[in-house]
Amino acid sequence: MNTLPPSTPDCIRRLSDEERKRLLAKVPSWAANEDIVCPTRLAWEQCSGEAAARHKADVVTRLLPPVKRGRMVDLTGGLGVDFSFLAPLFREAVYVEQQAVLCETAHHNFPLLGLTHAEVVCGTAEDFLNRMPLADFIFLDPARRDKAGRKTVLIQDCTPDVEALLPRLLEKAPLVMVKLSPMLDIRHAVKSLQGHVHEVEVVETAGECKELLLVLRADGTVDEPKTTVVRGCPVLSFFASEERNAAVSFCERPAPGDYLFEPCAALLKAGAFRLVAERFGLKKVAADSHLYIGMESLPSFPGRSFRIREVTGFDKAALRRLRQTTERANLTLRNFPGTTEALRKKLKLKDGGDTYLFATTLQDGKHVLLVTQKACGLDLP
Numbered sequence: 001m002n003t004l005p006p007s008t009p010d011c012i013r014r015l016s017d018e019e020r021k022r023l024l025a026k027v028p029s030w031a032a033n034e035d036i037v038c039p040t041r042l043a044w045e046q047c048s049g050e051a052a053a054r055h056k057a058d059v060v061t062r063l064l065p066p067v068k069r070g071r072m073v074d075l076t077g078g079l080g081v082d083f084s085f086l087a088p089l090f091r092e093a094v095y096v097e098q099q100a101v102l103c104e105t106a107h108h109n110f111p112l113l114g115l116t117h118a119e120v121v122c123g124t125a126e127d128f129l130n131r132m133p134l135a136d137f138i139f140l141d142p143a144r145r146d147k148a149g150r151k152t153v154l155i156q157d158c159t160p161d162v163e164a165l166l167p168r169l170l171e172k173a174p175l176v177m178v179k180l181s182p183m184l185d186i187r188h189a190v191k192s193l194q195g196h197v198h199e200v201e202v203v204e205t206a207g208e209c210k211e212l213l214l215v216l217r218a219d220g221t222v223d224e225p226k227t228t229v230v231r232g233c234p235v236l237s238f239f240a241s242e243e244r245n246a247a248v249s250f251c252e253r254p255a256p257g258d259y260l261f262e263p264c265a266a267l268l269k270a271g272a273f274r275l276v277a278e279r280f281g282l283k284k285v286a287a288d289s290h291l292y293i294g295m296e297s298l299p300s301f302p303g304r305s306f307r308i309r310e311v312t313g314f315d316k317a318a319l320r321r322l323r324q325t326t327e328r329a330n331l332t333l334r335n336f337p338g339t340t341e342a343l344r345k346k347l348k349l350k351d352g353g354d355t356y357l358f359a360t361t362l363q364d365g366k367h368v369l370l371v372t373q374k375a376c377g378l379d380l381p
Contacts, residue, residue, distance in 0.1 A: 019044070026050065027081055033112050039101045043079045048141075048179075051205050053085040055230060056177065056213065059201065060089055060137060063175060063215070072137040073173070075125035075160070080106045082179070084113050086139060094119045094135075096128045125160045129168055138169055141179040155180065155189040163192045170196060170218040178216065182209040182269055186227075189214060195221030203230045204266035212269075229266045235302040236267065238275050246274035250363040251283040251293040254311050260358065260372050261292040262332070264303040276302075286363040289335040297375055306356055306372035314367060319347060322371065328353030329371075334360045336367065 014037050015023060023038075024031035027050045038044050048056075060069075072090040074083040077097035083106075087093035095110075095118055097103050103122040110118045121128060125140065142158035144151055156163045162178055169176050180189060182202070189212075190197045199215035215225075228237040254260070263276055268290060277284050280301060282292040298305065312318040328350045333340055336359040343359055344351070358370040 015044075027053075030081070030084070030109075030113070035112050036109055037105060038079065039105050043102070043105075047079040047081045049205055049210070050081070050085075051232065052203055052210055053082045055201075055203060056082055056139075056179075057085045057089060059177070059199075059213065059215065060086060060175075064089075064137060068136050071133075071135040072139065073128075073132060073135045074139045075129060076139075076141045076143075077106060077120075078102060078141060080109065082139065082141065083118075084110070084115060086137075087115050087118055090136070091117070092119070093117060094121060094132075096121045096123060096125060098122070098124045126165065129165060129172060132172060135173045136175065138173040138176045139179070140169075140176070144181040144184070151181075151183065153184050153188075155184060155192050158184075166193060166196065166216075170216065174218045176216040176218075178214040180212040180214065182212055184212060186212060186269070186271070190225060195223070197225045198222055200225050200227040200270075201230055202227065202266040202270040204264055207265065209265040209269045227270050227272075229264070229270050229272070229302060231264060231266060231302060235300075236270075236272060236276070236279065238270075238272055240271075243272055243275045246278040248274045248277045249283050250287070251285055252363070254285065254293050254308055254362075254368070254370060256308055256310055258308045259294045259297060259375060260306040260308055260370060261294060261298065261301050262304045262306070262334075262358075263290060263292075267302050284363075286335060286361055289360045289362075291334050291358060291360055291370075305375040306358075306370075307375045308370055308372050309355075310371040312369050312371065314346075314369065318369075322369075323348060326353075326355050326371070329355040329357045331357045331359070334358060336360050 019041065020031050023044055029050060030036050069090045071092040072086060073094045073096065075096050077083055077095040079102065080095060083095050095106055100122055103120050106120050140162060142160055142162060144158055152158060186200060193216060196216045197214050198217045201213040202209060203211050203213060224240045226237055226239055228234050261282060267276060273290055277292055280298055282294045285291040285293060312322060326349060331340055331344055354373055356372045361367055
């Protein structure tokens with residue numbers, strides 16, 4: 001059954017060759033079908049990537065046994081990428097979207113993707129939620145802009161307002177998943193949802209923190225959710241109390257030959273600053289630097305790994321010696337005053353090459369430049 005607007009908008013079109021190439025990199029299983037259409041370039045640029053969509057399906061598979069996968073509802077359908085990977089898990093799947101052009105797009109694309117059981121409903125999330133029958137799973141991807149069109153960092157400023165809809169959501173389904181922008185404040189979002197957030201997933205794809213997933217359950221509340229960092233697969237899970245209580249020590253003076261570890265974007269967003277040192281047996285460079293020192297290589301470290309070649313200061317003689325051996329370098333500032341552009345101008349080095357410079361502040365307040373080369377790790381460019 002499809003509840004659709006009466007006319008097909010003229011702006012639905014097939015992708016150009018260039019757009020299809022880009023979609024192939026983002027959602028290859030969609031791009032492989034030449035009959036897939038898209039209303040606007042913005043729609044596919046803003047949609048979830050296939051890796052992130054498949055991860056959501058993996059989470060649902062873990063949390064809901066097949067016997068409890070009767071009916072799902074996506075209240076904010078969009079282009080339908082997330083829906084297309086979640087829907088096959090359920091016997092009934094309902095896609096809800098308020099934009100008529102996206103509903104028409106979904107009506108055309110879903111059969112091409114084998115989603116013959118999908119029901120397309122054109123309407124608002126709030127209206128459909130009020131009249132929908134019970135479901136086993138609800139998915140939402142709220143728009144992350146306020147009424148003035150500005151990007152927001154608060155969950156209650158998103159549309160629809162998940163905080164306002166919370167009682168109704170949990171009346172309608174035992175399991176709810178909310179996708180949020182990585183720009184949103186995790187702690188505030190969890191607090192706003194009154195203990196019903198049981199899991200937080202911080203998802204990284206191709207070196208970028210792409211999204212946050214909140215898993216809400218109707219069967220009780222918890223004092224703190226489990227947070228999991230995901231880079232293709234889960235790499236670190238923890239509770240906030242573990243982070244607060246983690247034992248951490250500091251490296252008084254990094255030395256040539258030491259290994260330097262830079263956590264991935266998702267790990268930093270998750271806030272596991274102390275725990276990563278404890279779990280991997282590392283020392284922090286300083287309390288606020290979020291760089292770590294170890295004596296040996298750690299191929300499983302979730303981030304980038306480097307070998308320190310030299311530790312230097314910023315006096316004229318030290319910088320002159322650096323320029324004598326280094327023409328190009330990649331520059332990163334961590335807990336260091338100023339900007340990358342200003343420091344690069346002072347160093348007089350071109351960008352790029354095999355040398356990686358980290359300007360940072362040690363625990364005693366001293367500013368240093370760590371001259372390194374890449375080592376190993378679960379590294380992404």
